[in-house]
Amino acid sequence: MINSLKKITKATEVENKMIKTKRVAVMRFRRDTGQTSSNMRFDTADPEDLTGLTSSVESELKTKEPRLALETSAEDVSVILLTDTSFLPSEKIDPIPKVASDELTAQIWNDMGSGLESSDDHEITYINSIVLEVDVGEQPEDFILNLFIKPSAVAGSIDETIQRVNNSYRKFQIQYICGVYDVGTAEWVEDKCNTVYDPTVADSGVICQCNHNTSFAVLMAVKEIDPGFIESQSIMSKVLLFGSIAGLIFTVSLIIPASSVMTTRSAKVNMCFLRGSSLLRRYFL
Numbered sequence: 001m002i003n004s005l006k007k008i009t010k011a012t013e014v015e016n017k018m019i020k021t022k023r024v025a026v027m028r029f030r031r032d033t034g035q036t037s038s039n040m041r042f043d044t045a046d047p048e049d050l051t052g053l054t055s056s057v058e059s060e061l062k063t064k065e066p067r068l069a070l071e072t073s074a075e076d077v078s079v080i081l082l083t084d085t086s087f088l089p090s091e092k093i094d095p096i097p098k099v100a101s102d103e104l105t106a107q108i109w110n111d112m113g114s115g116l117e118s119s120d121d122h123e124i125t126y127i128n129s130i131v132l133e134v135d136v137g138e139q140p141e142d143f144i145l146n147l148f149i150k151p152s153a154v155a156g157s158i159d160e161t162i163q164r165v166n167n168s169y170r171k172f173q174i175q176y177i178c179g180v181y182d183v184g185t186a187e188w189v190e191d192k193c194n195t196v197y198d199p200t201v202a203d204s205g206v207i208c209q210c211n212h213n214t215s216f217a218v219l220m221a222v223k224e225i226d227p228g229f230i231e232s233q234s235i236m237s238k239v240l241l242f243g244s245i246a247g248l249i250f251t252v253s254l255i256i257p258a259s260s261v262m263t264t265r266s267a268k269v270n271m272c273f274l275r276g277s278s279l280l281r282r283y284f285l
Contacts, residue, residue, distance in 0.1 A: 018042075018055050025050040025081040031074070037144070038077070042068040047130050047152045048083050065205060067130065069148040074136035074213075082131040088181045088215055090188050096126045096153050096220070105156035108174060109163055112222055125188070128152050128176070129206075129218035136213045147193075147208040149218045151176060158200050162225075171225040175199070178208035181215035188219060 012019075016029045031038040041056040043066045068081070085093060097107040111124055128151045136145070155161050161174040180192035193216070194209040206218045 018053060020050045020053050020081075022049050022051050023083045023086075025053050027055060027079045028077070029079075030076050037071055037073045039071050040069065040077070040079070041066040042081065044130075050081060050083060050130075053081065065150065066148070067150045068132060070132075070134065071144070071146040072134075072136060073142075073144050074139055076137065078135040080133035080135075082133070085127050085131060085217070088131060088188075090181075090186060092125060092187060093219075094124055094126055096128060101154060104153055105160045105174065108220075108222065112172070123222055123224075125219050125221040126153075127179070127188070127217050128220035131215060131217045133215045134213045139213075141211075143211055145210045145213065147178075147210065147216055148205055149178075149208060149216070150205045151203075151218050151220065153220065154203050155220060157202050161199065172222055173199075173225050175221055175223050176204075176206045177219045177221055178206065178210075179217050179219040180210075181217075188217070190219065190221075 012026075012028055014028070016027075018025055018027045020026075027040075029038070029040060039056070042053055043064075044050060044053040046052060047067065070077075070079070082088075094111075097104060097111065099107045108124070129149045130152070132147065132149065134145065134147075136143070155174045155176065163172050164170070165172070176195065176197050177190045178193040178195040179188040179190055181187075182189045182192075192210065192212070192214075196207040196209065198204045208216060208218075210216070
């Protein structure tokens, strides 16, 4: 079905105009003469209804962040937008829970259930954006395709998206990942594009840096964070904390013999720091 849609889009003589229904939208556009790359923006208030979709050709309003955007060095580009993965099925993809936006993160952790405690690999993945099919034909090795895709559902704040397994260093995080549909395996894969986004911004858009044309979407997945990285961070924190305490003790040991110095404000401040650091050492070390 996707190949049929691509053939229809590439064969159409109507350029730079969006043709759309509720679930599918297609567009063919050409790069302006003299330009080395072209940019296209798409926006809609409802990612599940493409009848309200606009493009930068149809609307010059560029004051807000778009739902989708692409930059490419290709001259002739065919774009197909889909509201879901009906044409690109995968047994490993779960539907996003139908709950209120402020309940989504809690529901995802609930769906993980005992998988957080299991020693086996246990992941859960959702399609979390409009599906974007891009066809640019044959391109040279230096071909670029940069995509900006706004997730349909917000994962939550950085604190909400990280969960620690009880009594261990293991941590899991809800992440956005640029997914590419592999027709050979009929699965969404995660290693074909570079993913760039700010995890500290709850409604952050996702940039996918790619060098090929196929079907793209933002995946929302629960991944285990590297325990070695977490443990090294913990050890380094303890080392630095111990070093700072040792430095304070050395400083105070130089101050105490001079009784006149002990009455100064700076000496009192250092003593307070020493007491506070000692309490921190008992807690962290």
